[in-house]
Amino acid sequence: MGQSKPLRATALIVEDDPMQREMMCLLLEESDYDVIQCESAEAAELILDRKGGSLWLMMTDVNLAGQMDGVELAHIAKERVPDLEVIVTSGKPLPQALPEGAKFWSKPWVPLDVIREAERTSVAHSTDDDA
Template sequence: MGQSRPYRAKALVVEDDPTQREMIGLLLEESEFDVVACESAEAAELVLQGSGDNVVLMMTDVELAGRMTGVELAHAAKKYNPDLDVIVTSGKPLRQRLPDGAMFWAKPWAPLDVIRVAEMKATALSGGSGSR
């Protein structure tokens, strides 16, 4: 059965809207990710400090609870883990530069987009050099 799988990739969802946060989390869980959900960039940064190497995908809104923006979090996250896949999303035009390798998704985006990225990442992890 599928329960004996030794490694599940970890995704970090950073969104101050509880409905959006829950929806993204459910989509990623359906794609075989363990999800850590945070309301603020400050909370997400604590997760990255503690287990940043285990997080392989982060999706963050630009506007968050707290003082730090999602763009600032994206830069911090890439410092903790340069290989981290980062998606920054907003309903407004992006005015700040993202770190190299980060993607920007304008809202509204389709839930299928989240599933596609998650499945591509999961395939890359399982077909790559093995689990960490």
């Protein structure tokens, strides 16, 4: 019988700045994540609808292309995928409260923080799978 491939973690990165988006993607790919990129909350919402159950982590900026901001997206994400690890980043104070369980990272964040969060999320998921 063939061996099943281990489930790879998938992260959704929502950032309208191409350089920051690319940096986050590279850091997560180095941490063995598959990465889906979006520059707007509206595009990310479609990904949540289609692949929400397979996502482990979502990082979003507050200010995005489109009509919806990252805080609104965080609320939608936690509503649709309650176990999703959600991180919202901004260089300014948040315009409204985050949903329960979501984290706020002030910009500039440190690349090592992304790697640590990826590892922490992977460990949490592997522990959940073993239960």
